[in-house]
Amino acid sequence: MQGKLIIFSAPSGSGKSTIINYLLQQNLNLAFSISATSRAPRGNERNGVEYYFMSPEEFKTKISNNEFLEYEEVYADKFYGTLKCEVERLVAEGKNVVFDVDVVGGINIKKFYGDRALSIFIQPPSVEVLRQRLTDRGTDAPDVIECRLNKAEYELSFASQFDIVIVNDNLEDAQKQALQAIQNFTAH
Numbered sequence: 001m002q003g004k005l006i007i008f009s010a011p012s013g014s015g016k017s018t019i020i021n022y023l024l025q026q027n028l029n030l031a032f033s034i035s036a037t038s039r040a041p042r043g044n045e046r047n048g049v050e051y052y053f054m055s056p057e058e059f060k061t062k063i064s065n066n067e068f069l070e071y072e073e074v075y076a077d078k079f080y081g082t083l084k085c086e087v088e089r090l091v092a093e094g095k096n097v098v099f100d101v102d103v104v105g106g107i108n109i110k111k112f113y114g115d116r117a118l119s120i121f122i123q124p125p126s127v128e129v130l131r132q133r134l135t136d137r138g139t140d141a142p143d144v145i146e147c148r149l150n151k152a153e154y155e156l157s158f159a160s161q162f163d164i165v166i167v168n169d170n171l172e173d174a175q176k177q178a179l180q181a182i183q184n185f186t187a188h
């Protein structure tokens with residue numbers, strides 16, 4: 001069936017993007033909901049691929065115009081949000097839509113769509129492993145990594161509010177679990 005919503009949330013560095021990229025390559029009729037953000041692009045990120053990048057002012061204008069399904073100030077002055085038109089576009093294409101959102105956004109989208117949505121929490125084996133992965137990823141300055149780790153404990157406390165928790169210790173196992181869960185959910 002199409003028009004289902006699959007939500008992934010987790011502390012930064014838990015492996016959401018890696019798992020989502022794997023799932024997008026499987027034959028699941030999935031499409032990624034590209035969020036809007038006021039953070040700067042990093043590395044090879046391109047506008048309209050990983051995110052719609054915009055200034056904080058532009059973001060706030062869209063908030064006033066009620067263009068967001070949900071949005072959060074995930075880090076100080078760094079806004080992230082799901083545009084209603086983005087979800088509508090993908091559903092109209094007959095896709096199942098995948099979200100990579102923070103824990104509060106994930107819980108809100110699940111509430112909004114109810115049984116049409118599956119919420120998945122990706123849990124790191126430990127905060128120390130998270131620190132190592134963020135350091136090895138090499139995309140963020142040390143102070144940015146500290147800021148993300150400071151938030152991780154708080155985010156981990158939301159895990160039980162998700163439909164499924166997948167511990168991302170061995171990547172292949174985590175990918176298989178996510179694949180299986182989505183196959184089951186979209187089969188009926």
Ligand SMILES: Nc1nc2c(ncn2[C@@H]2O[C@H](COP(=O)(O)OP(=O)(O)O)[C@@H](O)[C@H]2O)c(=O)[nH]1
Pocket residue numbers: 009010011012013017035036039070071072074080081082100101102103104105106
């Ligand atoms: N609420 C909400 N959170 C989002 C959205 N898009 C991304 N995020 C979250 O913002 C956080 C930071 O994302 P990002 O800067 O790409 O860093 P990453 O977590 O290291 O990949 C992550 O928890 C994302 O899941 C969105 O549209 N809404």
Ligand SMILES: Nc1ncnc2c1ncn2[C@@H]1O[C@H](COP(=O)(O)OP(=O)(O)O)[C@@H](O)[C@H]1O
Pocket residue numbers: 010011012013014015016017018019133134136137168169170171172
């Ligand atoms: N199971 C795993 N074991 C080791 N490294 C992993 C695992 N899953 C992801 N990684 C690595 O950890 C880093 C963070 O993963 P990423 O998918 O960018 O996380 P997120 O999108 O949740 O911030 C990346 O460099 C990724 O290659």
